[in-house]
Each structure stands twice: as structure tokens, then as C-alpha cells.
Ligand SMILES: *[C@@H]1O[C@H](CO)[C@@H](O)[C@H](O)[C@H]1NC(C)=O
């Protein structure tokens with residue numbers, strides 16, 4: 012009760028409020044009389060707040076749950092599922108007549124039988140129970156209850172049907188949300204002009220009155236009109252829906268005018284006659300798509316977006332939720348155009364003052380349906396913005412999302428991955444709006460309970476959580492994977508953080524190696540072939556030309572400054588690779604370039620002087636051009652060349668270098684190449700390893716191994732055996748070199764089209780087996796597999812990076828480490844690369860990179876502490892942003908930003924550099940709650956580095 016005599020408008024609950032609190036409904040209160048919206052409305056703050064979000068802020072997955080009384084449900088509508096189009100005395104609706112004319116609907120489909128829900132109520136209730144929903148939103152077929160549309164034609168069979176459905180729901184603790192009108196007007200009422208005839212206001216009211224009286228003891232949530240804009244616009248403007256009137260200039264406005272009055276009338280009937288005894292809520296349900304301005308920084312684009320929403324949504328919600336009248340911008344614009352057309356009055360009808368007062372406030376809660384956002388396709392983040400817009404525009408009303416879902420064009424889609432991603436990301440955005448933005452969101456309904464008749468599209472596409480076999484007269488229902496997923500969300504009341512993703516405080520073992528890695532001024536060139544690389548090959552001869560615009564680094568000054576950076580990061584080791592052609596310009600030992608070799612000696616000395624252990628890679632893809640000219644890795648003689656190159660390095664640098672990596676990521680070198688390439692890479696590695704083992708290990712005492720690149724692979728459907736096999740195959744193919752090496756007996760013989768290994772001879776096998784001292788691992792990301800022969804997909808909810816192939820998936824890191832432990836008999840593991848890229852303009856406050864390192868390194872800690880993985884060291888990729896070689900190659904992985912437009916090439920640490928230093932200082936993540944650890948106090952000043960960079964002469 013509201014005391015309108017009192018200027019404070021105090022509210023006192025009536026008995027009815029307690030009655031329906033058993034359905035967890037909000038207590039309705041008369042909506043405030045809000046002033047008309049301006050354009051852009053006050054809701055423009057939503058664009059101002061969100062449109063400048065970084066992708067990281069926008070796309071970071073949010074874990075959390077909804078309040079205890081959150082109403083989870085699914086929705087359907089009468090014509091789309093019931094069938095029984097003329098059963099037991101039902102009258103025809105405009106959709107019956109429309110679909111019966113061949114050519115109107117795709118495949119000449121009709122809703123005559125649809126899902127046959129008219130005869131399968133028990134099964135539908137069973138599906139709802141299995142989902143665990145708290146509500147079910149369905150619509151009443153007006154002509155099933157009143158065959159002629161009027162209350163002198165009551166059809167008791169129709170009334171019985173709905174009584175049984177409602178009883179069944181209530182008996183199972185499922186709250187019915189009932190829509191009075193979901194587009195299927197009795198044909199008899201269309202025959203007198205349909206919604207263009209204002210008699211419909213009375214007739215709709217008398218139908219609603221009957222429903223309140225008949226079902227209102229059990230139904231506490233009513234929706235008058237579903238998507239009134241569609242009724243007015245698609246039925247009377249575009250004319251593609253019945254009654255197929257194509258009069259876009261004026262009929263939709265006239266029809267909407269009548270719809271608004273009809274809605275208000277029904278609301279008042281409920282308010283006056285039933286609310287006190289029945290105590291439910293009543294509203295209408297528009298459809299809303301979020302609109303993102305083309306250029307969010309341009310106020311005119313914001314205004315255009317806001318105007319669009321006022322026209323699309325405000326058309327119905329502004330009168331009801333604001334001041335009883337259409338949005339000012341709509342009145343102005345339609346009026347203005349009508350004047351230009353020399354019409355005597357505006358095409359937008361005018362409400363009298365009395366009508367405005369009658370319409371204003373005729374909704375207890377805010378319901379809406381939403382599917383996509385304008386501009387983009389399914390963009391989940393539009394939902395969060397839309398919810399914020401409603402909050403700002405209508406002063407934070409209680410909100411229910413009544414329809415949200417995705418149609419997929421396929422008949423056998425029980426394994427409906429796309430729909431799972433859709434719900435996962437949309438519900439997550441709803442969760443953000445509720446938890447982070449305090450949007451008063453009370454319920455969420457998925458569209459739809461099951462595949463159904465989708466209007467002009469017939470039975471394609473499919474929106475259901477359950478598949479319906481429309482070819483089978485029994486219309487059997489089968490739960491899709493999305494139904495299982497949605498049931499899980501309902502059970503969890505949201506998406507709580509999985510236990511294994513919870514942060515682990517703790518430290519790494521005392522002697523853990525923290526490494527940084529770079530290849531000075533060399534781009535990583537992932538997934539590109541040798542031919543591209545060769546064009547940019549870093550041979551001394553090329554560099555000495557000095558006129559190609561490529562920037563090389565003056566090694567004499569660079570060493571000191573780079574070592575300074577490393578010291579400041581506090582790393583214990585540093586991984587870099589040796590350029591084969593810098594040391595051996597034609598790839599052979601015929602001529603040794605002492606200057607090149609000397610450069611590496613000085614670098615190593617400087618590192619050792621700073622107490623930083625050098626980790627040296629012999630081959631990181633930069634094959635001397637001279638060797639490529641005689642066939643590169645396809646020529647068997649390269650095995651001997653590589654061995655000679657390795658020997659030179661062992662001889663000259665081996666007293667100081669105790670950690671060697673023969674080949675970096677052989678998989679990427681051999682990817683899509685003739686299989687002989689993989690063959691020779693493995694043999695070259697094995698020969699270098701034996702050389703070291705036989706001749707140098709005794710006196711030098713170092714470690715030597717190979718490093719592989721591996722993603723983690725998850726089966727796309729964890730219950731599907733084919734997907735599980737595909738995941739295993741994916742891991743094995745990437746790890747095939749290692750599979751061929753260690754204690755693993757025998758060889759994997761692959762016949763996968765993109766990676767074939769030749770058979771090794773028995774003596775080759777003996778030569779290769781066991782040629783490893785540790786397991787070197789480069790790891791960045793995770794994929795979802797589903798087919799033995801096809802590339803994998805990713806989960807749409809995973810955070811992107813600056814590289815299309817790199818999704819932020821920390822959980823996969825721990826799983827991969829555990830898999831290597833199990834698969835290769837617990838080898839010592841060194842992570843030799845791990846990091847994340849950004850694209851475009853640099854941001855020194857690189858929070859997304861901090862997030863990446865924090866979560867990935869934490870997973871590494873879990874692997875050691877919880878899974879007893881023998882992880883010995885961790886290398887971050889990379890020290891500084893690399894020079895961009897290829898056009899458009901704009902992926903920066905560095906802790907340090909390098910300003911390439913400044914000839915001094917100044918380096919400046921990003922926030923992540925200091926964060927990484929803190930992790931190293933702390934040797935992990937001490938729990939600050941257990942007392943402030945000194946290592947957590949970051950050094951305040953960020954040191955700046957700059958240096959001269961000239962061409963090597
Ligand atoms: C609609 O369909 C009914 C029954 O199928 C038919 O009797 C009636 O004439 C039709 N009305 C129109 C306007 O086509």
C-alpha cells in the first residue's frame with residue numbers, strides 16, 4: 012500500500028505481498044512519475060562509461076552468482092509449440108490462416124502440430140523439472156480460450172488445458188509467467204480490423220479479465236503484450252507478418268497507440284479488480300537490441316544511438332515507465348517529417364492529458380527480450396550495456412530478461428557448442444551487470460525450452476535447449492548439451508569460480524630459475540615459414556649494408572643496457588638464441604666470423620658478471636640463407652652441418668654455458684613442410700646431443716635438450732569420445748619429437764595430414780632415443796578439439812590477446828604440465844617461453860599482461876605444489892617489444908616498450924615488468940593476508956633505459 016496523502020509516499024506491505032513472496036517476486040510499487048527523456052538521455056553515461064573500455068576490461072570473464080531468489084527460467088509461446096490448431100473447438104488465429112497459404116512460410120511449414128505440446132504437457136513439465144527452472148514463461152492462445160475472440164465463446168477444453176498446465180507447474184514449484192498476447196490474434200478479430208480497430212482495447216481487456224479471474228489464483232506474473240514493436244512494425248509496417256499490412260509511414264504508429272491503450276487498460280483491470288486478492292505483477296515485454304555508436308567518442312554518434320533506442324524501445328516504455336507520453340525526440344521527428352509532407356497532423360497520434368495519466372506507470376517490473384546487438388553479430392557485452400541503459404533511463408526498475416537465445420541452422424545439433432558459448436557469455440554479462448553495476452536484475456529466461464516453429468522461418472533455425480524431431484509423429488524431445496549446461500548454471504545460481512581456478516598462495520622451490528628471454532631486435536615470426544624469415548635474415552653482410560631501414564643493435568652498447576634491464580627485473584637466467592649465420596656466415600665451418608662469436612662471448616660474460624645464467628638456443632629458425640640455397644632442412648647433409656656448428660659453440664662457449672637448447676619448436680619449423688624436415692631436425696638434434704654427451708659433458712657438466720611448443724587441448728565436448736581422442740592426438744602431434752625421444756618405447760606413427768613423420772630405421776631409433784636432459788616447453792594457450800583431422804576451435808568466453816592464436820587460458824598450463832609429467836615419466840621441465848601479446852598503441856599500464864603472468868605463473872605453482880610436477884624453471888617471453896618486420900605484424904610481447912620511432916630506441920618498462928620482478932623477488936606469491944612480506948613492496952621508481960642503436964659494421 013502507498014499512502015498518497017503523505018508527501019513521503021510511505022509503503023506498507025499488504026497480506027498479498029507476503030503471499031506471493033513465496034514466488035520470490037519483488038514487491039511492486041507505483042512507478043515514480045519521471046520527466047521526459049532528453050536526447051541524448053541521461054542514459055548516455057552508459058556509453059561514456061563503457062565504450063572506452065579496453066578489450067581486457069570488456070571481455071574478462073567474471074565469476075559469481077546471483078542472489079538466492081534469482082528467477083531462472085525458459086520461455087515459449089503458444090503458436091510456436093502447441094499444435095492442435097483446431098483441436099477441441101479452438102478457433103483459428105491469424106497465424107493459422109497465414110501459414111495455411113502455401114508459399115508464406117519456408118518449406119510451407121505450419122504450426123498445425125508444431126511440438127504437439129497441446130498433447131504432450133506431461134513431457135514438457137518433465138523437461139522443465141529436469142532443467143531445474145524456477146519459472147516457465149508461456150503464452151495463452153486467445154482463440155483456444157475464446158474461439159471467436161469474444162467472451163461469449165468460451166471453450167472449456169482450452170481453459171482446461173491451461174489449468175492443467177498451470178497446476179502441473181505449481182505442483183513442481185515452477186512459477187508460471189503468462190503472456191496474454193504473443194501475436195496469435197483470433198482470426199475473427201482480424202476480420203473486424205484487428206489492432207487498427209480500437210474495439211480491440213475492450214476485447215483484449217475482456218479476454219485478460221477472464222484470464223485473471225480463471226488463472227490468477229495461481230499465476231502471479233503476467234505479461235500483456237510480447238514484443239509490441241514487432242506487432243506494430245512487422246505486422247503493419249513491413250507487412251511480412253500477418254495481417255501483412257505494408258504501410259510503414261503511419262499504420263505502425265496507429266496500431267502502437269491502440270496497443271498502449273489496451274495494455275494500460277488491462278493493467279488497470281488487474282490493479283483495480285485482482286491485485287488486492289491475487290497479488291501478482293503485470294507488465295509488457297518489448298524486444299531490445301543494444302546499439303553501439305559507430306564512433307563512441309563522437310557525441311553525435313552517441314546521440315544517434317540513443318535516438319535509435321528511444322524510437323525502438325522508448326516508443327512503448329517511455330509512456331509507461333516515464334510520463335505517459337512518447338519520447339520527445341520521436342514526437343519532434345515524426346511531427347517534423349509530417350509537416351514537411353504537408354500532412355494536417357503528425358503521423359504519430361497524440362495522447363490526451365487524461366490518457367497520459369492513465370498510461371503512465373502501468374508496469375510493475377521491466378521485462379524485455381534480447382538477441383543481438385546492432386553493428387556486431389552476437390556480442391554478449393552489449394547485454395551488460397543494455398541493462399545499464401535501462402537502469403539509467405528508468406531509474407533502476409526490477410528487470411527480467413524474458414527471452415535470450417540463439418538460432419542455429421541445423422537439424423541435428425544435440426552437441427550444440429555454439430549455443431553453450433552463447434549462454435555462457437550472455438549470462439556472464441548479465442552477471443556483471445548485476446554484480447558490478449548494481450543493475451536490479453531479477454530473472455533470466457532462455458529462449459527456448461525446445462526447438463519450435465520460428466514464424467516465417469518454419470522449423471529452421473533451431474533455438475531449443477531440447478531437440479524436437481519434427482519428422483516423427485510423436486515429436487520426441489532430446490536434451491541438447493546446452494540443456495545440461497543451462498541446468499548446471501541454474502544449479503550453481505550463476506557461474507561460480509571453479510575450485511581449481513582459485514588462487515594459490517605460496518612460494519616456488521628455493522633454486523627455481525626465473526628467466527627472461529629475447530632475441531634482440533628479432534620478431535618471433537610464429538607460424539611463418541622459413542622463406543619469409545630468410546628475406547629478413549639477420550646475416551652480418553645484410554646488416555652492414557645499413558641501408559634497408561631495418562634496425563640492428565649496436566652490440567657494444569646494447570649488452571650493458573640489456574643486462575641492466577635484466578638485473579632490474581631480478582631474473583636468475585636469460586634465454587637467447589645464437590644466430591647461426593652471424594657465427595658461420597655461409598652456415599659451414601669454412602669461415603668463422605670471430606666478431607660475431609665475440610659478441611656472444613661478451614654477452615655471456617656480462618650476464619655471468621651479473622649473476623645471470625645464460626640459456627642458449629642453437630637454432631631458433633634463422634637458417635643461414637646459404638644452407639637454404641642447397642635445400643635447407645630437406646637436405647640430409649644439414650645434420651652434419653648442424654653438428655659442426657654445435658661443436659664450435661660447445662668448444663668456444665661451453666665453459667661458460669651450462670644450459671643448451673638444440674632446436675626451438677621443431678613442430679613449427681616442420682609445420683606443413685615435407686616430413687623429411689621433421690626427420691632431419693630430430694636427427695640434427697640427436698647428433699648435437701650425442702656430441703655433447705660423449706665429448707663435452709664430462710668436462711663442461713651442462714644440460715642439453717630440445718624445446719617444444721605445445722598448446723593444451725581440451726575435448727570440445729568432454730563427453731564425446733571422438734573429441735577426447737582428438738585432444739589426445741593434438742597433444743601427441745605437437746609433442747611428437749619428444750614422443751620419439753625419451754623413455755617412451757617405440758614411435759608414434761602418425762598419418763595426420765598436416766604432420767607426418769617418416770619411419771625411422773631401427774638404428775636411427777636407437778640413436779634418437781633418450782637424447783634429452785630435460786623437457787623444454789614453450790606454452791601459450793589452449794584449444795578445443797573435436798575432430799581428428801581438423802584444426803581446433805576456441806571457447807568464445809576466453810580472453811583474446813594481440814595474437815589471433817593466443818587465448819588467455821591459464822588452467823591449460825597446469826593441465827599440460829601434469830600431462831607431460833604423466834606421459835613422459837616425470838621429466839625435469841623448464842618452461843622456456845610463456846607470455847602474451849598486445850596489438851596497436853602501447854599502454855604502459857598493461858594490466859592484461861599482469862593478469863596473464865599472475866594467473867599462468869600461479870598455475871605453474873599449483874603444478875609443483877599440488878601435482879608434484881618437477882618444474883625447474885620458468886621463462887617469460889619476452890624482455891622487450893620486438894621490431895616489426897613483416898607488414899602489419901604488430902604483436903608486442905615485451906616487458907619493456909621500445910620506441911621505434913625514436914632513433915635512440917629508448918626502452919621503458921611497462922607495469923608488467925615491475926610485477927614480474929615482484930614475483931621473482933617473492934619467489935612466488937606469499938599471502939599478504941599472513942603479514943606483509945617485504946618482497947611485496949615494489950620499488951617505486953621505474954627505471955628508464957635509453958641507448959644508442961646503430962648498425963653493426
Ligand atoms: C481463416 O481460416 C478459417 C479456417 O481455416 C476460414 O474459415 C476463414 O475463412 C479464414 N479467414 C480468412 C480471412 O482467410
Ligand SMILES: *[C@@H]1O[C@H](CO)[C@@H](O)[C@H](O)[C@H]1NC(C)=O
Nearest residue numbers: 112113114115117118119120
Ligand atoms: C509450397 O507450396 C507451393 C504451392 O503449393 C509450391 O509451389 C511450393 O513448391 C511449395 N514449396 C515447398 C518448399 O514445398
Ligand SMILES: *[C@@H]1O[C@H](CO)[C@@H](O)[C@H](O)[C@H]1NC(C)=O
Nearest residue numbers: 202203204207208209210211
Ligand atoms: C471495429 O469493430 C466493430 C465491432 O466491434 C465494428 O462494428 C466496426 O465496423 C469495426 N471497425 C472497422 C473499421 O473495421
Ligand SMILES: *[C@@H]1O[C@H](CO)[C@@H](O)[C@H](O)[C@H]1NC(C)=O
Nearest residue numbers: 640641642643646647648649
Ligand atoms: C645438399 O647439400 C650439399 C652440400 O652440403 C649439396 O652438394 C647438394 O647438392 C645438396 N642436395 C640438394 C638436393 O640440393
Ligand SMILES: *[C@@H]1O[C@H](CO)[C@@H](O)[C@H](O)[C@H]1NC(C)=O
Nearest residue numbers: 701704705708780781782783
Ligand atoms: C651419455 O653419456 C654417458 C657417459 O658417457 C653414457 O653412459 C650414456 O650411455 C650416454 N647416453 C646415451 C643415451 O648415449
